[in-house]
Amino acid sequence: MNRFHSVYFGDVFSGVFLFIILIAFFALSAKAEVIITDSKMTFDEAINGTKAPKKIIENLRLIDVQYYSFDYKLHQGQLVIHKDLVEDVYKIFELMRKEKFPIAKCIPIVKYNWSDNASMEDNNTSGFNYRKVANSNKLSNHSYGFAVDFNPFQNPAVYLDGKISPKGSKYEINDPGTITSDCFITLELKKLGWTWGGDWNSLKDYQHFQKIVE
Template sequence: MKFVFQLILLLSLSLFAQTNSEKIIIDSDLTFEESLEGISIPASIKNNLVLIDIQYYSFDEKLHQEQLLVHKSVVKDLNEIFEIIKEIKFPIHKAVPIVKYGWNDEASMLANNTGCFNYRKTKGTNLISYHAKGLAIDINPMLNPHIKNNKPIPIGAIYDKTKPGTLTELSPVVKEFKKRGWHWGGSWRSSKDYQHFEKRTN
């Protein structure tokens, strides 16, 4: 009996040590001003933006901390969703503000980067994107491409539902976004933008 007790104590101690020794790898540590360098945007847009820290497990199975530049009205949603992403260990490749890619959406997508704010138009249109207000997020673009006319954007990306980090109708991540009123591009009829979620507000 005493032995069993000692064993349990030893096991819980080692578990405790393991949890505490988990290091967080910080990949993005910009200031708000740094995250907006190189572009000029209207004050009405800038005043609504907030830079938040998020944590998740990447494909190396290690805990990472990076940043998202988002509209202040979706901070609560994204904090809650990334808490769940971390808990269920849904892998995120990386999440660095788009400034690191010179505001080039394609470069960011090709790097499989998850991002929110980018002052740009909707791909292939003249409409201002929800990304331009920080009200949209693209997750793991190389695994969740935008399929238009049977072609993936970015070119070279493959949508394979069996791969970790891929979003499908049944993904808990998709359900969590929808629960909070976000629209998922994977549900669109005209084209499928699997990486994309947007929150339409007035």
């Protein structure tokens, strides 16, 4: 009888013990959020093939940024930006993460062979790109790392003639990932001295924020 009891309780205790171990394991793994890596380049890789002069490249920095994508998972991407804007950009990404504002992806545009169109069509958020303003001969502020484009598909460039870039996109202010005049991103960046392309009259460039620091 005694022997029976000890075996029986022994099994119960090991069962309870196993249960506690399992609960602890799930609690710990839920806490350590897995981060999906979208981009992990070196600075040299991130500027490879750009036509920008050395003077511009010297002022650029490659930074790691974390954001929730449209899969509601935390991702790590990278952005090339002017050194004097690094702090502002960290701040806005921190806010976006806190608010769970989705950013589709954020990969240096070298991945798209320096094609702004290819990057936009992939809904990529980007900063530096030594290029001209679309349909013009003027250098874009992206050329100096003075500008960031967020979620081009949710925040397209809408021209006066009704043309929209990227193709197939639509500006719907209630869609997740969309920037509006009164959203926290616009308010915060304006407070930091940035201007928003959604305020322009020549075209509405809803994805575009810039701050000229030189």
